[in-house]
Amino acid sequence: MSFGRSKGCTTAHLIFLAASLLHVHVHSDTDFLGEGFINIDCGLPGGSSYLDNKIGLNYTSDDGYINTGENHNISAEYNAHELLTSSLNLRSFPGGGRNCYTLSRATAGHKYLVRAIFMHGNYDGKERDLVRSPLVFDVYMGLHFWDRISVSSSTMNYVAEAIIVAEASSVSVCLIDIGRGTPFVSSMEMRKMKSSLYPAAMYNQSIALQERHSLGASSLIRYPDDPYDRLWWPSQGTSGWLNLSTTSEIKRYSTDPFEVPVRVLQTAVTSPTTSTPLNLSWEVPSGWPATILPGYYLNIYYTDFQEQQLRAFDVYYNGFLWVPDNVSITPAYLFSDYSNATAPFTDNSGFYNVRIIATNTSVLPPMLNAYEIYYLIQHDDTATDTQDVQAMMNIKTEYQVKKNWMGDPCLPEKYTWIGLTCKSDGVTSRVKTLNLSFNNLYGAVPDSLTNLSSLRVLDLSGNHLDSPFPEALCMAGSLTLRYDAMNGHPCNGKSPEKKSILLKVVVAVLVVIVALLACTLTVFCFCRKQVPNVLLGCANLQCPKSHEVGCNNVHTSDRREFTYAELVAITNNFSTCIGEGGYGPVFHGELKDGTQVAVKLHSPTSATAKGMEEFSAEVGSLTTVHHRYLVLLVGYCTEKDHLSLIYEYMPNGSLYDNLRGRNTFIQTLGWRDRAQIALEAAQGLDYLHTGCVLPIIHRDLKSHNILLGHDMIAKISDFGLSKSYINLAQSHISVTAAGTLGYIDPEYCVSGRLTTSSDVFSFGVVLLEIVTGEPPILPTHVHIVQRVKEKVIMGNIETIVDPRLHRQYDFSSIWKVVDIALLCTREASSERPTMSMVVSHLKDALALEEARATESNIRQVGSNADLSISWVASGR
Ligand SMILES: *[C@@H]1O[C@H](CO)[C@@H](O)[C@H](O)[C@H]1NC(C)=O
Ligand SMILES: *[C@@H]1O[C@H](CO)[C@@H](O)[C@H](O)[C@H]1NC(C)=O
Ligand SMILES: *[C@@H]1O[C@H](CO)[C@@H](O)[C@H](O)[C@H]1NC(C)=O
Ligand SMILES: *[C@@H]1O[C@H](CO)[C@@H](O)[C@H](O)[C@H]1NC(C)=O
Ligand SMILES: *[C@@H]1O[C@H](CO)[C@@H](O)[C@H](O)[C@H]1NC(C)=O
Ligand SMILES: *[C@@H]1O[C@H](CO)[C@@H](O)[C@H](O)[C@H]1NC(C)=O
Ligand SMILES: *[C@@H]1O[C@H](CO)[C@@H](O)[C@H](O)[C@H]1NC(C)=O
Ligand SMILES: *[C@@H]1O[C@H](CO)[C@@H](O)[C@H](O)[C@H]1NC(C)=O
Ligand SMILES: *[C@@H]1O[C@H](CO)[C@@H](O)[C@H](O)[C@H]1NC(C)=O
Ligand SMILES: *[C@@H]1O[C@H](CO)[C@@H](O)[C@H](O)[C@H]1NC(C)=O
Numbered sequence: 001m002s003f004g005r006s007k008g009c010t011t012a013h014l015i016f017l018a019a020s021l022l023h024v025h026v027h028s029d030t031d032f033l034g035e036g037f038i039n040i041d042c043g044l045p046g047g048s049s050y051l052d053n054k055i056g057l058n059y060t061s062d063d064g065y066i067n068t069g070e071n072h073n074i075s076a077e078y079n080a081h082e083l084l085t086s087s088l089n090l091r092s093f094p095g096g097g098r099n100c101y102t103l104s105r106a107t108a109g110h111k112y113l114v115r116a117i118f119m120h121g122n123y124d125g126k127e128r129d130l131v132r133s134p135l136v137f138d139v140y141m142g143l144h145f146w147d148r149i150s151v152s153s154s155t156m157n158y159v160a161e162a163i164i165v166a167e168a169s170s171v172s173v174c175l176i177d178i179g180r181g182t183p184f185v186s187s188m189e190m191r192k193m194k195s196s197l198y199p200a201a202m203y204n205q206s207i208a209l210q211e212r213h214s215l216g217a218s219s220l221i222r223y224p225d226d227p228y229d230r231l232w233w234p235s236q237g238t239s240g241w242l243n244l245s246t247t248s249e250i251k252r253y254s255t256d257p258f259e260v261p262v263r264v265l266q267t268a269v270t271s272p273t274t275s276t277p278l279n280l281s282w283e284v285p286s287g288w289p290a291t292i293l294p295g296y297y298l299n300i301y302y303t304d305f306q307e308q309q310l311r312a313f314d315v316y317y318n319g320f321l322w323v324p325d326n327v328s329i330t331p332a333y334l335f336s337d338y339s340n341a342t343a344p345f346t347d348n349s350g351f352y353n354v355r356i357i358a359t360n361t362s363v364l365p366p367m368l369n370a371y372e373i374y375y376l377i378q379h380d381d382t383a384t385d386t387q388d389v390q391a392m393m394n395i396k397t398e399y400q401v402k403k404n405w406m407g408d409p410c411l412p413e414k415y416t417w418i419g420l421t422c423k424s425d426g427v428t429s430r431v432k433t434l435n436l437s438f439n440n441l442y443g444a445v446p447d448s449l450t451n452l453s454s455l456r457v458l459d460l461s462g463n464h465l466d467s468p469f470p471e472a473l474c475m476a477g478s479l480t481l482r483y484d485a486m487n488g489h490p491c492n493g494k495s496p497e498k499k500s501i502l503l504k505v506v507v508a509v510l511v512v513i514v515a516l517l518a519c520t521l522t523v524f525c526f527c528r529k530q531v532p533n534v535l536l537g538c539a540n541l542q543c544p545k546s547h548e549v550g551c552n553n554v555h556t557s558d559r560r561e562f563t564y565a566e567l568v569a570i571t572n573n574f575s576t577c578i579g580e581g582g583y584g585p586v587f588h589g590e591l592k593d594g595t596q597v598a599v600k601l602h603s604p605t606s607a608t609a610k611g612m613e614e615f616s617a618e619v620g621s622l623t624t625v626h627h628r629y630l631v632l633l634v635g636y637c638t639e640k641d642h643l644s645l646i647y648e649y650m651p652n653g654s655l656y657d658n659l660r661g662r663n664t665f666i667q668t669l670g671w672r673d674r675a676q677i678a679l680e681a682a683q684g685l686d687y688l689h690t691g692c693v694l695p696i697i698h699r700d701l702k703s704h705n706i707l708l709g710h711d712m713i714a715k716i717s718d719f720g721l722s723k724s725y726i727n728l729a730q731s732h733i734s735v736t737a738a739g740t741l742g743y744i745d746p747e748y749c750v751s752g753r754l755t756t757s758s759d760v761f762s763f764g765v766v767l768l769e770i771v772t773g774e775p776p777i778l779p780t781h782v783h784i785v786q787r788v789k790e791k792v793i794m795g796n797i798e799t800i801v802d803p804r805l806h807r808q809y810d811f812s813s814i815w816k817v818v819d820i821a822l823l824c825t826r827e828a829s830s831e832r833p834t835m836s837m838v839v840s841h842l843k844d845a846l847a848l849e850e851a852r853a854t855e856s857n858i859r860q861v862g863s864n865a866d867l868s869i870s871w872v873a874s875g876r
Contacts, residue, residue: 036112036192037229038103042185043071043089052085055223059086062188065101069093072184074121078155083220086187087119087157093175093183098140098411100174102393103190106166108386111201113191113228114141114171118158118184120151128181130154135181136287140174142167143384143408143429144377146208148288149183157186159231161209162377163193163201167386170393172408191229199257200297200344200374207297207374211282214370216243216267226261232370237269237278244268244367246305252336260301260370265336268305270367274358278366282373284350294375295344296352301370307333312359313366315339318347328359331367344376384410384422384429387451392417392431394448399441423454430454437482438462442837445469455479464834560623560635561616567637567644571599588649596649597634612638619645622720627691629684631707631717647717652708655681655766659703659773659802671809672849674770677714678817679842681706684716685763686835689756696720697754701762702743703769742776742783747829757829763838764824767817773802785825792818810852816845 037057041050044061051058069091079088093099106112116139120130128135134152138145139160147160164171171190175183201207214221214232223229236243245267252259271278284294304311312328314321323329323339331337345352356366392409410422410429419439423432431452441463449458450472458473459482473479568574570589579586584602591597619636626632632648652658655677658669669677688696698705698719705718743765745758765776768784776784791800797814798807820841826832833841 036190038105038188038190039086040065040101040103040188041086041089042091042187043073045071050085054085055229057223057229059187062091062101065103065188066091066099068096068099072123074119074123075125078121083157084117084119084187087117087121090119090121090123090184090186092123093177097177098174099183100172101185101188103171103173103188104169106169106171106190108166108168109203111163111165111193111195111197112171113161113163113189113193113230114173115159115161115187115189115191115231116173116185117187117189118149118151118160119156119186120154120184122154123184124182136178137181137183138176138178138289140176140411141206141208141377142172143411144206145289145292146173146206146377148285150285150287151181159209161212161231162206163198163209163374164206164377165195165201165203167203168389168393174411189229193228194259196255197228197257197259200376206377208377210294210296210373210375212370212372214264214267215269215368216245217264221261221263225263228259232261232264237368240272240276241269241278242272244270244305246334248305248334250303250334250336256336256338258299258301258338258340258372260336260338265301265303265369268302268367268369271365274362274365276365277358278356278368279353280356280371281351281353283352292378293346293348293350294378295346297341297344297374297376298354299338299340299372299374300354300356300368301336301338301372302329302331302368303336304331304333304367306364309363310361311364311367312362313356314359316355316357317341317345318351318353328362384408384431385454387453388429388431391448391451392420395446398446398448399436399439399443433457433459435459436463440840441465442833445473447472449473458482460484464836466830560620562635562637562644562646564637564639564644567599567601567646570597570646574599574601589646591634595634596651598647598649600645600647602643615643618720622696625688625692625696625720627684627687629680629713629715630687630719631715648709648715650707650709650715650717652710652712654704655706655708655714655770656703656775658708659769660775668804671805671813672846672853673712675813675817675842675846675849677706677708677712678767678770679839679846680714681716681766682763682835682839682842684714685759686839688716688719689759689835695756697756698759698762699754700740700743701759701766702740703766703775704740706766745829746827755829756835757832760824760832760835760838761826761829763835764821764832767821767824771801771814771817771821773804785822788818789822792822810849813845813848813852816841816848820845 039052039057039059040062041059042062044050044059046061046063049058049060070093071089072092073089074087103114120135122128130152134150136148136150139147139149141162141164146162149158149160151158173188175185177183198207212230212232213235215235215237217232217234219234221232221234226232247266250262250265269278288294298317300315310330312330314323314328316322322341329337329339356368358364358366388410389408392405396405405417409417409420409431410424411417419435420431421433422429424430432454434449434452434455434457437459438461441460442465444466445460447470449455450470457480461482461484463484465483469481469483473481562570567589570591571587572589574585574587576588577585578588578598584600587599587601589597589599616636616638619633623633623635631650634646634648636646637644661668685698685701688698696719698716699721700718701716705716707715707717709715743762745754745761747761748754748758765784768788769776772784772788774784774787778784778787781787788800797811797818800818801807801809801814820833820838823831823833824838
């Protein structure tokens with residue numbers, strides 16, 4: 001253990017020589033002034049900032065650096081005590097054991113001074129007796145224990161400060177609740193430093209400040225006197241010491257690794273006689289974690305203000321003489337000099353004492369201008385691989401993970417990020433397993449996952465991630481990958497990015513053209529055909545009075561297949577026509593066990609035997625699909641050229657009829673009912689898409705096919721009827737293989753391929769119908785999606801909403817539904833959400849409306865703007 005010293009110049013004479021030879025810097029650092037500073041006033045209202053006139057630095061709120069905790073102001077009675085404007089408010093963390101600030105805007109490899117300041121100020125008004133029971137919490141720098149803050153005074157500014165070399169483009173500072181009170185923080189600051197300063201701070205080790213004093217000073221010295229904004233606290237030392245000061249300029253070496261500000265060096269203390277030592281002492285703070293035995297670095301700074309008489313002294317550190325080459329220190333005249341510890345020093349006693357004693361030849365007593373005591377931030381926990389840290393940060397950002405994912409992913413023990421484990425090889429920690437199952441993650445799988453090169457197990461099941469996965473992930477042979485098999489193996493298929501941009505542009509242009517054509521065509525067809533049909537009541541339908549009886553080919557083995565004779569019996573010879581389906585009339589019926597059913601009868605077709613077979617197989621499998629929000633397909637009849645489907649009877653009609661006010665039993669649906677219906681239908685559709693081994697595509701979703709049962713429970717009807725059926729049944733004018741005009745996915749027109757996202761498009765149209773009360777196509781108007789979009793741009797939700805709701809709704813709830821509807825109806829199917837995501841948002845929308853209804857506490861219109869959702873990013 002020894003002290004290093006500035007090279008060579010040990011006497012005043014030599015200094016003169018040196019000063020004339022060396023390139024001497026006085027204020028060399030103006031180019032650094034205030035640059036690379038981050039000044040965060042924790043607890044300041046989000047988005048605000050101010051200029052602190054006392055130091056001339058701008059402080060901003062911390063909302064961009066953390067998303068947990070709560071803002072508080074200190075009690076008014078302490079305002080007068082505060083030294084720093086940034087201590088007037090703070091952020092406290094009553095929830096979660098660990099809360100971290102992510103100080104972004106760092107550059108890996110650069111050196112920074114990082115500081116957190118804590119002033120309690122009775123912010124919670126609890127008048128806590130801090131003297132008797134101090135509030136104690138820990139502060140971590142990344143993975144490493146940095147400081148333990150023990151707050152025993154409401155008026156003190158407690159400071160944690162460290163000098164670090166950034167490992168990545170952000171620095172994380174975590175406050176850790178150790179069960180002795182709620183952690184809080186008043187301000188957080190980061191200052192870029194020249195990398196030649198403080199050589200003890202290197203990429204593999206950081207140093208934290210224990211004490212820093214400007215001796216003989218009367219006030220705090222910091223920025224702009226110190227271009228790095230170190231806080232030099234005034235100290236007069238022990239009683240009996242004398243103050244010295246000068247107004248002369250003080251020079252220093254251009255290579256000085258500490259760059260103590262001139263103002264700090266212009267004051268000093270001295271002992272009254274040569275026989276009285278100057279002594280400094282400190283100890284490991286009481287209550288420090290027992291496992292942490294800090295190693296200390298001591299820097300002392302001195303310069304003489306006179307040159308007439310000899311001043312020489314030796315330094316004893318815990319009794320040892322630590323002067324290199326046994327040469328005593330002689331402070332140079334108006335020239336900055338220092339002695340620094342070359343290695344950290346640890347004494348098992350935990351007590352440290354430095355005595356500065358005049359040599360027996362010294363005429364003047366010892367003097368000291370300033371000193372700093374640092375301790376080594378222990379890096380004995382191995383550091384997390386920086387590429388892994390960066391990759392996890394990217395994954396967190398891309399998925400907007402809001403859970404307790406803060407700081408370094410491989411924090412020790414219980415603070416390791418939820419859902420992952422790390423493995424250390426003694427030097428670095430690497431992420432080894434990552435379990436992101438059932439985290440409601442949407443969108444593409446981030447490429448960053450492939451940068452976790454030590455990852456062995458990755459569980460992505462239970463999410464709504466788009467296939468395919470990044471190629472590199474699929475190629476990683478030693479990786480155990482769990483995922484949802486619903487869209488096939490995620491590693492099959494081409495990555496969307498692989499498509500050429502040209503192709504994308506061509507497809508986009510085609511989609512637009514076809515969508516425009518479809519709109520034109522749709523309006524045209526609607527005017528010509530649809531209007532009369534809508535106006536036709538049941539009485540005007542040509543319900544067949546009698547049918548040929550000719551079902552010879554009875555499959556009695558399958559209970560779901562009915563004979564034509566059975567149909568006649570069930571419907572009482574087709575006596576009660578209850579409506580018109582897509583392909584023909586619908587009759588009310590009753591099974592032998594009393595179950596009410598609806599029998600959809602189809603116009604005679606000339607079906608081939610093969611067509612019939614296909615149809616039977618397909619419909620037969622649909623009868624096995626049971627769900628609370630799906631209309632049960634009870635059975636079917638395929639006799640001869642008659643195709644019939646027998647469905648569960650839904651007494652309250654279709655959503656279409658209810659929105660048009662064509663259900664005479666029920667008054668106009670209120671918003672709560674509509675939101676509930678939307679949610680139920682979405683769940684039904686989600687089940688079709690994800691509940692079975694293979695996804696079932698509805699193909700013809702529209703408000704006519706959402707039926708209301710007893711208690712207004714909504715169920716989806718007519719699902720999964722594919723081409724074989726449609727070919728057999730012969731198209732009604734409004735029906736094509738892809739559904740009904742007004743609801744058709746425009747991308748389908750281009751690709752000719754139906755996917756679950758075609759249903760999502762149709763469902764989006766239904767949602768807009770629910771909000772507006774209007775059908776998708778109105779004569780002489782553009783399509784409902786365009787109509788709503790134009791009004792959304794105007795920003796006034798009331799012009800969109802069905803006027804029959806009489807403003808009895810939660811605005812946020814409506815916005816949420818409109819937002820999700822517009823996402824569902826995106827032209828590009830890849831931009832549409834999955835039904836699971838739609839369900840999740842509709843749940844929120846319903847909850848918002850229910851909250852309004854129960855609290856009868858109508859939300860402020862003004863708060864709506866920020867409620868627009870971004871489904872790709874939501875991490876719930
Ligand atoms: C503080 O911010 C204001 C406005 O943003 C700016 O005009 C001023 O120059 C800034 N002051 C400092 C010291 O950066
Ligand atoms: C703190 O006080 C300011 C006014 O001085 C006020 O605007 C702000 O809302 C207060 N913050 C809290 C959390 O009470
Ligand atoms: C950091 O590296 C230096 C050499 O580059 C070494 O002397 C020092 O002991 C290391 N620190 C730690 C904490 O391992
Ligand atoms: C040294 O200066 C400080 C503040 O300027 C003062 O409080 C203290 O009394 C002085 N000490 C002596 C011995 O004069
Ligand atoms: C300074 O050191 C001397 C000698 O070890 C001791 O007597 C004195 O109490 C010390 N003073 C302080 C303030 O530590
Ligand atoms: C310094 O002095 C001590 C005794 O005070 C002696 O043991 C040691 O060898 C000396 N070191 C050098 C480098 O002269
Ligand atoms: C002490 O200062 C010297 C330069 O004189 C430097 O080389 C050395 O790294 C410093 N040691 C520490 C621990 O700051
Ligand atoms: C001064 O100290 C040196 C060694 O530290 C010693 O040899 C010498 O005798 C001392 N002189 C006086 C006058 O005490
Ligand atoms: C991931 O976590 C879920 C639930 O927490 C668990 O069921 C599953 O087995 C875990 N996956 C792996 C690969 O350990
Ligand atoms: C993977 O890591 C390398 C090196 O750190 C980096 O350049 C690259 O951008 C990273 N890739 C992703 C997808 O994060």
